[in-house]
Amino acid sequence: MAWLISLEPAMDDDELADLSLGARTYVQYCTACHRSDRSGSPESGYPSLRNLDGRLDRDVVENVIENGRNMMPAFGSQLSEDEVExxxxxxxxEEEAAEGADRETGETQPGEIPKFLTKFPGIHDF
Ligand code: HEC
Structure with missing residues (x-):
């Protein structure tokens, strides 16, 4: 399947090691469809994951990650409980993307992947 190939993060191990567990998991498993800035591609059916607070229930988010939904694949068998959490x-x-994330780019919002750490090209057409 084409999307499996694009799940490969375009970051080397050192760069990934700089990221927090949540950010690393996101880069490895989610950027292919939801983009590194989490804006997704809503016009193509890949929803934005920005500003989830107040918009989506945590239980719903966890459930979608573990069990998938429609075109969203299930990750329950690939991710540990710690990774999902x-x-x-x-x-x-609630989790900083990386220690010292602002060393090159200035400020980084919590929950954002610092640009210098991700060279992921972004959205793919499937
Ligand atoms: C192969 C593409 C793909 C990948 C990879 C993917 N998603 Fe999704 N995701 C989707 C699609 C498509 C939807 C919309 C599902 C629907 O229409 O019900 C979605 C929906 C979601 C939703 C619900 C959003 C909403 O507004 O209801 C969440 C949360 C989510 N994804 C999180 C993630 C996380 C976290 C990861 C990484 C573990 C991930 N996704 C990986 C394609 C993907």
Whole structure:
């Protein structure tokens, strides 16, 4: 399947190691469809994951990650409980993306992946 190939993060191990668990999990498993800035591609059916707080229930988010929904694949068998928990914390802006993330780019909002750490090209057409 084409999307499996695009799930490969375009970051090397050192760069990934700089990220928090939630951000790393996001980069590895989610950017292919939801983009590194989490804006997705709503016009193509890939929803934005920005500002989830107040918009989506945590239980719903966890459930979608673990069981999938429509075109969204299930990740329950690939991710540990810790990874899912960290991922949800990252999505809700409760976990910093990386220690010292602002060393090159200035400020980084919690929950954002610092640009210098991700060279992921972004959205793919499937
Ligand atoms: C292969 C593409 C793909 C990947 C990879 C993917 N998603 Fe999704 N995701 C989707 C699609 C498509 C939807 C919309 C599902 C629907 O229409 O019901 C979605 C929906 C969601 C939703 C619900 C959003 C809403 O507004 O209801 C969440 C939360 C979500 N994804 C999180 C994630 C996380 C976290 C990851 C990484 C573990 C991830 N997704 C990986 C395609 C993907």
């Amino acid at each position: 960290a991922l949800v914390a990252f999505l809700y802006g």
